[in-house]
């Protein structure tokens with residue numbers, strides 16, 4: 001029951017939560033961020049640490065988050081408070097709920113800018129704005145797209161509006177249906193790109209870059225980046241998964257759903273890597289190009305392949321949809337908190353959140369033009385939002401989640417919610433109590449220079 005006394009809505013179909021959580025997980029993190037970070041941190045070693053973090057940290061954290069949401073049936077703040085109170089523990093733990101809500105909001109503030117890139121490239125594809133480009137010309141197109149704040153602001157504002165309109169309409173409508181066709185569509189587009197890459201001459205270099213794990217050692221900074229990206233890509237510690245979990249029916253298996261979401265997310269990321277790096281290597285581009293990487297490389301492939309314009313259009317439609325199913329999940333925590341605890345209607349919650357979001361995202365958007373010089377320690381406002389969330393808030397929030405789940409709660413709560421057989425439950429407990437927390441702490445200690453490897 002919510003505080004307003006109505007039973008809380010639940011996902012409709014048997015696959016409702018799975019589709020929505022996959023929609024949240026699969027997004028720009030997989031197709032934009034994973035490739036450019038892999039490029040920046042030198043390839044295989046980054047990929048290996050990222051995969052280990054997904055398995056050893058991401059999966060146990062996701063299971064705990066969903067369990068918290070379902071047990072507490074509320075926004076992260078309320079859910080965490082209720083579940084720790086049920087174990088006779090202090091409400092102060094709900095600090096982690098607050099942190100995750102803030103984190104989702106901060107991520108969304110820069111995510112809409114990147115989603116805006118995707119929408120604007122869809123428009124360019126439709127109107128011929130990308131034809132005839134060499135690597136240099138495409139870099140110039142990306143630069144010009146960013147340089148005009150009115151242009152870039154138009155696209156990020158459009159994404160903000162679209163997100164808030166969908167969110168205002170409620171959790172079930174739209175999300176489940178959308179993800180059902182978007183996911184297969186995205187996978188097909190990536191396959192087309194991978195097949196093209198296999199014939200274009202850069203494929204073996206790309207494969208070696210992604211999967212040869214001895215390509216030089218990874219910096220401590222790179223390890224923290226890989227850990228942070230594991231959280232980001234699975235939508236963890238940002239309120240999204242916990243809030244979606246609060247709508248989960250009692251009889252759904254949390255473990256099975258988690259594995260499904262993590263697998264789908266990882267497959268899409270690796271496919272994106274295999275689609276993008278052949279183009280990079282075949283055209284002599286720098287893998288460490290940064291956030292513009294996919295926008296400067298993929299259009300080359302679309303121009304060179306048969307039916308390329310059609311595939312390009314379809315690709316950017318899928319990418320934009322994937323971005324929207326993620327962005328709506330990032331505000332769901334805030335919306336559900338405003339509705340359940342503060343008496344807002346969904347509509348007014350969406351509009352008020354949208355206005356604040358628009359202000360912050362506009363400031364983030366300006367980092368690419370008029371605000372490019374507003375830096376602190378060499379980072380723009382956009383960079384700071386990304387850095388603080390991925391490197392610090394999410395790993396710390398995840399640490400809090402597993403520590404609560406493993407040590408703070410009454411032992412029966414997680415056992416009930418997860419419903420695993422004794423062996424698997426023992427495995428989860430081992431991961432939640434020791435493997436994930438130690439993994440996170442070791443990486444933090446390393447980056448803080450407390451020891452060096």
Ligand code: PFF
Nearest residue numbers: 025027028029233235238240
């Ligand atoms: N997982 C999303 C992606 O990979 O694009 C990003 C994301 C969604 C992060 C929701 C955090 C979140 F709460």
Ligand code: NA
Nearest residue numbers: 025026029233
């Ligand atoms: Na993802």
